[in-house]
Amino acid sequence: MTAVGGLVTVMTLTGLAVVLAFVVPQRYRSLASGGASMGIGIAGIFTGIAAMTSVPKAVLVIPIAIPGGLGLDPLLLSPTPLGGVFCVVVGAVGAVAALYGIGYAHGPAASRSGWSAFAVFLLGMLIVAAAGDVVSFLLGWETMAIASTVLLLADHAVRPAVRPAAVWYAVMTHLSFLSLATGFALVASTAHSTTFTQIAAAHITGPTGIAAFLLLLVGFATKAGLVPLHVWLPRAHPEAPSHVSALMSAAMVKLGVYGIILLTGTWLPDVSRPFAILVLALGVLSGAYGILQASITSDLKRLLAYSTTENVGLAVTAVGVGMLLSNAGQDAVAAIALVAALLLVVSHAAFKTVLFLGAGTILHATGERDLDRLGGLVRSHPVTAWTFGIAAMGAAALPVTSGFGAEWTLLQALVHGDGRANITLALALPVTLGLMALTIGLGLLTFVKAFGTAFLARPRSAAAATPAPEFTSMPGSAAMGVAQAIGALAVIGLGLAVGPVATGLSSVLGYTGIVTSELGGLRLVTIGVLDPYALGLLALGLALPVALLVLVVRRRVPRRVTDLAWGCGGARTSPRMEYTATSYAEPLVRVFGEALRPTRSLEVSHLAEDHVLENRVAFAQQVTDIVEDRWYAPAVGWLRFAGDQARRVQNGSIHRYLGFSFAALVVVLIVVTLP
Amino acid sequence: MIATLLVIVQVVVATAITPLLLGVMRQVRARMEGRVGPGVLQPYRDVRKLLAKEPLRADGSSGVLIAAPLVLLVSSLMVVALVPLVTTANIPAVPNDLFVVVSILLIGTVALALLGLDAGTAFGGMGSSRHMMIAALVEPTVLMSVYALSIPVGSSTLSKIVVARGADVTRVVTPAGLLAVVALVVVVLAETGRLPVDNPSTHLELTMIHESMILESGGRDLAWLEVGSWLRLTALLGLVVNLALPWGLADSAQPLAVLVAVVAFIVKLLVAGALVAAAEVFMAKVRLFKVPELLAGSFVLAFLAVTASYLAG
């Protein structure tokens, strides 16, 4: 399949999915439309692979109603190899999410509009990844914005929180669009063309270039959910249906990274050079801040949303490191950093899909996404527990999952950057490494907490104690499990195949310093080797004697099951005695109190007859997003104030209105008489 | 092949010596506190006793109860195999890359933390939470200090670092090298649950970290946990010792060299263990929320080591 054929297939299937969503009766709608959506995803994968491998550039031209040749050319879809990577990511995530959705989607998410929007959402993302010019890029960008907003609205009638989430999401998305549109307008009018090849060929510099760079960076950073533009993520992801959250988090935000890579590497490389530190800082701070917020939240989907900020932050960190190193002339290491960025993108797509799907299953089974009210699901939901666990390992970057290989590559790039002759590098690299290490450490804690409190221990609420079964006789029930399993296999598979994957990605970027080692591992020439298979063999070799020992001992001393845990004498009392997700994070809230600024309240009410004896002590602690409180809340207040003040303009007095016209007349008369 | 052989020797020696190390440390401490002490071989007897005892499994706990101790044990064995203790040779496909070693250590950490959460007891959760917090906060120091050590060598492979330090004495005493090693010592104490971060011999529930996570384990489960944790101590302490005194390690399979290396390692390790134990006598466990200060301090040391390597090197 050529890339053009793939794109045409994608569009056809999108149309089919929409039509099916409208004509197929409710009972089979998810199957029909979801199946077509899977087809879109698979076609997207093929498109991407074709784009990554095909030498002649595929071009699909779609005319629009505004005449071309005036600085606004017709829509041009011509995926580059790099765009192909993102096509594959979007397609794969989309296919898995659609498969899951066949079983999961219910209520409004399975309505006509729900499935239509899902298909259109996929189409929009693929258009972005395949766009060859400004207008089609923006077209895809806004298509995915509107479609994802519709999807986000699914549960609006059930949960009032959906509306503010949707407003935040829509506004931040529009901020992203408008800054992109303005930035692109600047670039396009300087290059006298809207096609990306012409823009790249124009070698734009100067103040226009800087302004365009900053605008585009803001646009992409917003979509990528980087701090301080991340505020929509922790609101939108929890409220969307889970397969949609997966799609948003694992695929959509990646397009922000795609944009940043294109911006710094292809469109405005000369301008972005001095801003390497800015990009790096955005990435590093997003990583640390995102994971810190994730580690202390107890809402599972909010946790995953903040973790998305973290992971995208790491990918952008890699881009920033690559820029810095390339500025310093260390191109070989810079290439490794950029490959690490792509690896991080791919691996995050894999594990975050599974995590959100797992969260969806939990939500489906218990109606809860608050970790403080979950627990013990490993017994009723083994498949979800396994897949979620594997994905959590990926998120925590433990060997030999996908996340591990990616972060290892980035760390290698960091420590092999030579800061001896370059004061910027000498300071930036260690700081980056330190914050990144903190990020990794907190990530570990976060996912231990998420997995441990959701799946292990005892149920902390009635809903968690009696969850809906994992598999039912409903058609499509198996689809959820299969989708999660495919995702989990991908997490492991990407970890094991890190060599070929990294080699493929580096060839996309045109680098040669990364090869596949003899055993199929990843070799960074002159730097080091990471061989998951050999590591696995070593582990097996060491596990073998242990296993033998276990077998011997087990035969001699059998295990006894008791109905009581010890717990230092605290026998099986109420599950309220258990550590919850909130208590798990309590030490962190204390340690990072300065950065998190939790609000605490302590209410003590005394007995009526004796004011010394306490009747009831209520303690409440809340951690809000400090960026939101400090930056966004005042902005919202200011806007509201401005809106209120502006109402004076329209106060109903006809004299005031006439006064406006009169003033305009006087001004125009004066202007006219001026020479 | 030779390298593999050497690694096997290293694993066997280290595993065999580990209970002795603990025994020595406890005995030193007992004597300095004026107690008789159980003797240096007590840990061997403990392990044997635990293996013979019946393990319990509380209703409601999951497979983690059984799997986690084994995962900890295997991960610790892997660390022992990867870190240059007796030999600087390593299996070509699995170089003892620092980042790989750290992430394998983390697998053990995670296994322990999940074990703590598994039974759903208050103390298990508490221990798990604190354990993970310390692990998270230690992470920057670990990576930073070895980053500092890797800069002069241009590689994050531990054996290369040790070899390079051994080849050039001046490297050992550079400010950067010293700062990094001191930082690493703090890290090791935190990672292995020694004073002043955790008290391995405490029985006060509220101060426990490591102990509270393994409360529900008994019999062989507990044996795996104990051995696994001890092996971590051996590996990390051995690594620090070899970084500080990078001599005597075998890089070939000559029987004499290997013998010398084994003896040198045992001596260095036991002495270091005794020193740590002696130091612990004079120390109190710090409050949990003072631990971050300690770790921040060690992070600063490591950071200075890095910048010193760049700017002064």
Added chain:
Amino acid sequence: MTVFLWLPVLVPTVLGAIIAWRHSDAFARFVPLVVALVILACGIALVAKGQVVTSSVLRADATSSYVLLCVGAVAVVALWGGLSAQSLDVRSDALICAFLAAMSLAVLSDNLGVMWVAIEATTIATAFLVGHAGTRGATEAAWKYVVLGSVGVAIAFLGIVLVYASSRASGAPTLSWVALTSGGISLSPHLARAGVALAVLGFATKAGLAPMHSWLPDAHSQAPAPVSGLMSGVLLSVAMYAILRVQAVGAAHIGVGLVHGMLLTFGLLSLAVAALLTLTQRDYKRLLAYSSIEHMGIIALGVGSGTSLGLMAALLHMLGHGVVKAAMFVVAGRVLNVTGSSRIASVTGLLKRRPDLGWPFLVGSAALLGFPPFVTFFTEVAILVALTETGLWWAAGAAALLLLVTFIGIARQVLSMALGAPDLHPESGDHALVADRPSRFRTAPVAIALLSGAAISFLALVFVPVLGAAAAALGVSR
């Protein structure tokens, strides 16, 4: 061909006169729609013909044919959608006919004076339509509309007088647009400058550009839905068309700097007014009115950019905005019918309670906010590009910022109306909610409008030559 020139003016006049005279209700209801269809057909015919057609004072070139098509299309949507059970009375139907006739005349006349008369006639025709409800609010709105509109248009008249006076210098004074823009005539520069500026200022009042916009929210919110749709969808555009004509005169004699500067200023001011006043808006019909101000501001910016790209995008935006806005007013009118209140706070859960109203409302809002695949998306991008192309990056930046604020306002209000559980306001008469189920015949125009708002974007084969010719007719070529 000249028949297509006369039909749009004569048919509404004659039919309007007939129904005003006969007072027969059954017949009258459908007359405005028939008239609209005639105008649309003539517009299509003229556009398809693609040549300049002249007859007496009437003249259709590419620009006027295109705008006539816009008038017809929007009128069809608004009037078809407005054929509700609570139809307007016969007098109103006659006035709508007069209104359409006046707009057709304004678009098709070659003479600036006649154009002015026709535009002033639109005020006269719509005055009682705005005040139709007879309530305090309606009377107030009508008063403000007529006073502010007439004063504004009077200023435009002054401008036209001055332009006419300036043409005396050439010996044969004329108001013919063709004569004024042809190279053969010379205008005295000072008078022409003042005349053009005042004419633009005056017509800008009618086009709803800030700071002369004040009548617009009142009038649009008080008029019956189809009339609001017509006013918002095309009356503003017709006024903008007048500005385009005057601008072309200016371009031919005194340069474009003054007019473009005015349009940029008005455009940005309009965006600012719309942005700030949508933020705390409490009435959804006013919200739509402010959105019209916003879109006229965008069009003004497109024209003010001075590039052919900007001009074509502005022309296309007129059509896209007009059709969608007419549909939106129709929907808003139905919402008002079923809820009995135009307060945003009193409408919730529209998607659940009345999906047949909620979805069009949401989709239409998306179109107004400039989401693809609606044509507004492409035109807004094109106008931003056009602005930066001529170095007006500051205007592009300010416009983007103001568009964001407008987005915040509109998105918040629209979502608060559309979303939510259906039973939040049980007291607000649920019986009314099921009473008015419009037939498929009356929901069709909204769907058609929204679909065509999207389809226009990709009808390159149709619109590229038309827009090119329209821009060329205004003297702006590639």
Added chain:
Amino acid sequence: MNASLTSSLVTTAVGVLLLTAVLQTWRRSAAGSVRLLVIQGLALATLVAALGASRGDVQLLVVAGVVALVKAGLLPWALGRTATGRLVERDSAVRPAIGLLGATVLTMFAYAVSDPLRGGDQSAAARAIPAGMALVLIGFWILLTRHSAVSQLVGFVVLDNGIAMVAFLTSDGLPLTVELGATLDVLLVVVILRTLTTRMRNTHGSTSVDDLTELRD
């Protein structure tokens, strides 16, 4: 008719127009303003007639007749019917002194901005252009400062008289069709506003535009 007579007639008419406009800013009662409007209309008609006579332009003389009929007859009559109906409201937003001062300033402003418009033409007609502009601005001023609906109408008519004056002085009026159309439009606007005034009295109980503040944000 000789040139000097034309010139003096034109000058006198212009003077009368300006004077009545200024007086209108001074008068408090709407009824008085309407009476002044009759004088203004007659002056305008005189001006047109003088111009027409001097050029021997019959068409212009017809226009003069129409102007006299509409501006001095129909419009004041339509306004007066409303004005006489129980209308003795104090309706100026500013004190008469300020109103007069404003008119003075606007007249000066009109002269300042109109001067370049003349482009060096020194004829009596051309020199009268600023007066026309002044009338426009004063009309606007009346609209701005008056509370009663009728006074606002008066302001609108003054403004329109100003425009007509500029039209006649600069170019002997517009083409007849346009001129008639424009006159008709203005007449209709005034009729509509008068109807609205009646309706306003019914709905609001007064004809003060200050009561029209229900529609606001």
